[in-house]
Amino acid sequence: MSDKFSIAARLERLPISSYHRYVIWVLAFAFFFELGDINTLSYTAPAIEKAWHLKLSAIGTITSATFLGMFLGASVIGYVSDRIGRKKSLIFTVLVYSVFSLLNAFATNMSTLFITRLVTGFGLSAMTVVGITYISEIFPAKKRGTYQGLIMTIGLCGIPITAYVARFLVPAAPWAWRLVYVWGALGFVCAFLAVRMKESPRWYENRGRHEEASRLMSVIEDEVSREKGKLPEPASEIPTPVSHRGYGELFSGNYLGRTIVLLILWILQTLGFYGFMAWVPTLLVAHGFSLVHSLAWSSAMSIGAVPGAFIAYLLSDRIDRKWLVTLFGVVISICGLLYGLTFNTTMIVVFGFLVAMFIQTFAPLLYAYTPELYPTEVRNSGSGLVYGVGRLANVVGPMIVVFFFNTYGYKSVFVYIAATWIILAVVTALFGPRTKNRALEVLSASAPGVEA
Template sequence: MVATTLLDKSQGARHSAAARIDRLPIGSFQKQIMWLVAYVFFFELGDLNNFGFAAPELRIQWKLSIATIGLITSSAFMGMFVGAIAGGWFSDKVGRKKALILTTICYSISSLLNAFAWNVPGLLVTRFLTGVGLSAMTVVAITYISEMFPAKKRGTYQGWVMTIGLFGIPFSALVAGELIPRIHYGWRLVFVFGALGLFMPLFSRRLEESPRWYENQGRFAEADKALDRIEARSIADSGPLPPLGDEPATTGKHSKFSDLFTPTYLKRTLMLIGVYVFQTLGLFGFMAWVPTLLAARGFPVVKSLLWVSIMYFGAPVGALIAAIISDKWERKYLIAITSVVIAGFGVVYGLSNAMVPIVILGFCVAMFIQTFAPLLYAYTPECYPTEIRSSGSGVAYGAGRLANSLGPMLIAFLFTHYGYKSVFVYIAATWLLVAVIITAFGPKTKDRVLA
């Protein structure tokens, strides 16, 4: 055990948290993180789409227009903007583990409040609060994964987390499909289901705070203890660890939020903002609106929800693809290629009128969208050092959500004035812009040691 500790007491030498984490094999500790974060994502991703599942029934019960549905959807994205910025900053200040627990509680309670909304103003408020919690949790979670897994595996396990978590979307669609047509208040129960992430803190005791974060704060003794516990579990799983190299020790840094916009990081901050803005417009333009648009075209609500639930089973398949390929090739190029593929399938989907091609093409779009997401979630934290990693991720993620506060109203305008097909031409254009931006301006990050 002496050979694996952070401090070599005979020489006073010190090894960085990055060096010690990157030499670890995948064992029970990392898999515990994977399952717990996946559990949180299961309900987060389901809740992200729950209003889309409830909207067709709400249009009937509350006699809402497409424009009103767009306004309620936009309120959630305004909340996501606030949550992403606040969550990223909060995580950099108080630590990844504490922030993950608190943001999960926040989105779960807010989701529950949706079930008790009785009018449009009330739903505007509860969707805003839900958005705050959802995006704050996501920013914290992707940062936590990037810091707790070895460099050669962090993309793979971001993919596995999303593979498991994404079952929350089709499962929520199935729950909605069963409850909404059968019970007058069934749409309310869908939001109750989305609140079940509230149990996550009960299982979080054995999670460790990020040693990289401790180290960056100058709390070296706490980093030592956390790493000793992690390494002890790894040795129990797999035996002795590989020897450490002779890299210099890491010292605490004091970068601040505003450094994201200094010459050192401004280019990548603007690049990520552009990527997140257009991918968010494209992603939610498809995922959040398909049930409502199908119903508006005359397909029965029951059929549209069934078709959407089948389509969304493509989502975990896509994340599994990401888990397989993410650490094999340079991530920025994988992101660009996937974006182009999504654009192609999206246009063909919009030209389809029959059930079979709608379901098959929708499955493909959902699949490749969720190949894209884990790739981007692994890539984003790699663009920043520990002291502003979560803040940088939050700014980019939040900018996309802010832009999409206008996205639903734009889709409502296109659908109303130019028809169903125009929506999917617009969605394809957003994905092509993602490919151009990341190819032209994104740094390469494969196997990069996180500073």
Template sequence: MQHANAANRLDRLPISRFHKTTLLAVAFAYFFEFADINSFATTAPKLIDLWGVTVDQVAYVTSLSFVGMFLGSIAAGAVADRWGRKKTLLRTTLFFGFFSFVSVFSWDVFSLGVFRVLTSAGLSAMTVVAVIYVNEMYPAAVRGKYQAYAMVIGICGTPATNLVASLVVPLSDWSWRLVYLWGALGVLLVLFSKHLRESPRWHESRGDHAAADAVLREIEASVSAEKGPLAEPAAPVEEPPAVKAPLRLLLRKRYLAPTLLLTVLWVTQTIGFFGYSSFAPTLLAKEGFSVEKSVFYIALTTVGAPLGSFLASLVTDRFERKWCLVAFGTVIALCGLLYGLTFDPVLIVVFGFLVNLFERGYTALAYAYSPELFDTRSRSLGTGITYGIGRLSNAAGPLIIASLYNRTGYQSVFYFIAGVWMVGAVALAVFGPRTRPRRPAVRKPKAVTSAS
């Protein structure tokens, strides 16, 4: 076999049970990523009362968690290229689930901070691999939609965790630990392992066309048994096998512009969103709301998160993703600013709901947009580096927010967050390339399927 023609063979497949099962597995991983990622934010108000934790200590733990995310993202790109997308997805999920479980046994803010850094490394690594996996396994014309569908289900982990926290955190001086036990349930992704397939495009990028063809035949047999004869794929384009992508690859002219743009995208998204979500419960508690009310209000606002991902699924393959990101980012900036300018509980919930709705839609769009700016050879490296730098940037974000709050007050935090979102929106509007795929022409179906 000279060429497995993986991209074209996958692109002409109709959506089938295989795609839906893969979607469910990725969504499950996303669910517990989002369930776990804000665990510290939901327990921090209790730890302020119980351990005497300060706003500055909350900032340091949050900052170090993002250092962990950076390290996890960088490692994920390299490991996914070496081990494969499926195996890395499973192992990174087991990694973050294990350290979330260990967090249950924390004895002070330092030990909890260490465990959160390790958990965050696994969370970020898993996300990078999942984004790449969806990009490579779904037809180009609908991959944005299915990336968003996975987010619709996965993002429910955020309100679920906040609701769990609002119920268990106030129960006793130890019940906050149950929030971390809840996050550890992501390890159950192993139950999906036999239903997942390795990315044929990964095999092909390594020059192993026989392995790619074997996986493709298995997928095609499953789809054709359900959907009938398949269309002929477009002819393959010969490409040399990819070798390990060195870091300096991203400095080449064709990769430098998307690398810089996506770095801005993920830096502004990370500081803008996590500055809001990581500090909102603590800041509300500091402004006079009880721990129970602050956690409950945030739980109500995060109900908008899955609706935002669903909204993204409706627009991502219908309109140019670049302009969807610009529009969503602008709305987030406005709603986040209005959130910070009110102390009315109803308006806090309304504007917080809208921030969560459009931000999670923005993230779903960005998950589809980011890997499209790179080819197969550079996709893991480029996605991992840019996503990782975005996460690393928030090592400074919480410290900036804590400093703003301590020096100039509550509302200045939200002016800062709104400004960050607008920087990202303007950068995308001016420099963002278009990526909306055209539906590929397909040939007449043939009666019996065979490999290319």
């Protein structure tokens, strides 16, 4: 293929093939254990609280450790991955979250669990940032949202499966909660599968390694053409990457507006998401429901995650993600508020299921939307920054939940959660850029003050 075409133009015209499908399965497997592991503390917290005679506030402190680690992981890996590449970063982050998930099982007190959850959180968020960036750079514009949704649909099976693993393991013995973390450590297998993945050609091109980028692109094109036949000519109108100043670009006039919008979205999404999902079992127990019933109901609710992501798979590239993010922010707010206002068992499960489902429709949309708004030079750095700050916000998130619960009661927690989602929807509707069917380089060039 002639070097007169940019890597973007050559990637954009590739049909979906085995090359893409291998990426789908490796990342889906990584997200399966990553998403399951994020929720393990919520499923084991009531048993840990009882076994170690902890107060509710202590569980909040340990939860905060996870999100402090997620902030550090996302912030660091974004910068590192923009320099060493996506593939190496993915392998490293999967190993970190897997090893420390296992070490959670051997925690002997609150202090050691605080440390192991902090480092686990580091690996979890770092892997997410690398994964969503890799997806955005490999898949063509017309399909990247769809396949982000598909990867999340498969990956989100980790939430209900982990919930049911916890449902049957935790009540088995006072120490059986530890086995839930052993289960979470199985994600290490993904690190070995990722060795066969190819580096992002866009990353090579952006680093000035044009010969490597073109050579890798030729290998990919040959692989795809053997499976799909002759490839169409690239679209010459896709702009070649332009030079940017580096990390400071995130805070310049060109991208500052996008950074502010994404920071608000990720902070509110994190507070609303984990305010609901991470605290449902513990709040039900604190409100008088038994541990067994609490775990059973939260497990049933978590099944909604899979059809939720599948909805994103179906809709993500049909409607502009700006408006999908807005729509589902409103829907989640309404369902979450209705959940908090009822104590009928059936309604608890129904509205809990709907919240869990639509939250996981929302997640793939935001995962796809975030890296689209930054240029390749700082795509992982920008995604890591906004994702990490969002997770950092949840260092105080559990304290906010505890404050509302202790001061104003059970229902007030869900009024607070509903408010986070409504504000998120309003900000997106007013200030979020449109991204439908636009190549990453086109979106980058469309930022205020940027010339292609």
